[in-house]
Amino acid sequence: MSALRLDVTGAVEHPEPLDRAALAARVARDVPDHAYVNLGIGQPTTVADHLDPRAGVVLHTENGMLGMGRAAREDEVDPDLINAGKVPVVEPPGASYFHHADSFAMMRGGHLDVCVLGAFQVSAAGDLANWHTGAPDAIPAVGGAMDLAIGAKQVFVMMSLLTKDGTPKIVPSLTYPATGLGCVDRVFTDLGVFAIDHERQTVVLLEAYGASAADLAERLGG
Amino acid sequence: MGRTTFHTDPVEALAGVADGDTVLVGGFGMAGMPVRLVDALIETGATDLTIVSNNAGNGETGLAALLKARRVAKVICSFPRQADSYVFDGLYRAGEIELEVVPQGNLAERMRAAGAGIGAFYSPTGVGTLLAEGKEQRTIDGRDYVLEMPIRGDWALVAAQAADPMGNLVYRKTARNFGPVMATAAATTVVEVRETVELGAMDPEAVVTPGIYVDRVVTA
Structure with missing residues (x-):
């Protein structure tokens, strides 16, 4: 597998990794005031707890409710x-x-500003895998994941940077089945916040947490 | 009055359901699930059904009971796998039920298209994924799309909050979900309601599903 296209040159380093609550708060900080936002099932839902009510963010749920x-x-x-x-x-x-x-017209039509999703993998091109492990005995179930991935103006991914066995979840190219191609804009993890530069098909480390930029580059194989 | 007929017996309201029919079943989880109509569908004895619904049943009631009774040949849904979807899981793993997984928005829009007389449509959802394999693709203004075909039902089973004598419907909160879309997309739409109101008691501005889409209403 080729090396990950990774740019760590401008990264700001922080001493401590982000715990789950701090990660949710960090995602919340990048949600613009008055944005229409869909928070995916599971961990992304916790971002709501960190949105300032005065910021006027409006939450969308795909089963038919705004606000x-x-x-x-x-x-x-x-x-x-x-x-x-x-x-x-x-x-x-x-x-x-x-x-x-x-x-879903609201979503597909590009009316939502941000959606926050969990992921198994994100590639340097911003491809997202979060619906299917590809295991032969897995029962496929997609829900609204594919619609969300391509619908919102900005797609944020929220996940741990490494799997339990230490394998990076930001990858040169997906090994799990794709949910959407070129759709991810930003990746928030316990160890770093990344932007996807779609033009350069490069992952840009913005902030490192509890690790140096050089450490993260090493772990990600960039 | 319109042509909508009113029934107290849900089995009577399903008169005409035949083996091999395609049945659209409303609900997202249990919200908006037409529980009485699904139970009545089991009672009709109809088999070899294709069920179109967001999920594939929970526990052993409702859709799961229909599946368990071996009445379903195929499920078209977005999310079959849930914590307690063991009836579906078992049938699927045993190769005894066919599954078509459809992204949730495409599922809704395919039914909307059927109800609106649209022959097919290009959707950006699913491009480049396993769920687009074998489907026609087209690039329009630099963006890639997948051709999606309508899903039409022989029957739609829907739950709503209230009906008036014209068959006009209102729903309640997120129990609305697939109901208004499915009601448009079937040859015969059967709706179970919690209440019926008198003519003129429903605000015409608040009607969500106009009675033209509603063939039969099962009253509480």
Whole structure:
């Protein structure tokens, strides 16, 4: 496999890695004020906890709601009011509902500013793999992942930089089946924040956390 | 009044369902799932069905019960695999059910196209992935698209909040999901509602599904 095209020259180094909450807060910091945002199922959902209510960010859930509220407390649960992860949520003032075709038209039509997704792998070209491991016994299930990947104006990925066995998840080219091609703009990880330079098909390290830029370049094989 | 008929018995409301039919089933998880109609579909005894729904059933009720009763030949859905989708998982692994996985937005739009008389459409979703293999591709203004065909149902089974005597429907919160799209895309649309309201009691500005799409209503 060829080396990863990686540029670490402008990276700012921080002493500590980002824990899960700090990572969510770091992603939240890059969400523009008043943006329409879709947060993917799982870890990306936690970004909501770090958005300043005064920033006026409007959350979209693909099962047909804009202005989605926080998770419902026990006494607030309404089976008709859930998010994409099928978790009960609340309806703040200003929310709206729409059907599934409208919800995905909103996405595919480029009306959402940001979506935040988890990933198995991201390539230097910004290709995303997050729906299927490709294992022969795996039952394929895609949900809205492919629509989200190509729909939002900016796609943020939020993940650990390395797998449990230390293999980088930012790769020269995908080995898992693709979710979307050239769609990722920014990758937020525990050890570094990266931008994808689509013109140069290069991963640009913006910030390193708990490791030097040189360390990360070494680990990523760049 | 329009042509919409009203029924108290969901099995009666499904009169005419035949072996081999394609049935669109609303709902996202349990929100908007037409539970009574799915149970009635099992009671009809119809088999060799193609089911189009976002998921492939949970636990052993509803769609999972239909699958378990071996009435389904094929599932078209976006997300079959869930924590408790073991009935589907078992049938799939045993090679006893066919699966077509469709990205959720393409699934909705393919039904919308069927209901709107669109022959096919080019979607950017799925380009360059396994789910685009074998499909016609085209570049339009520098962007790549995949040709997606409509999905038409013989039946749509939908849950809504309320119907009026014209068959006009309103939904409730995120239980709306696939309902309004599926209602347009089937030869016969059957809707279970929680309440029926008198003529004039539904705000025409608030109607989500106009009665023209609604053939039969099952009342609470």
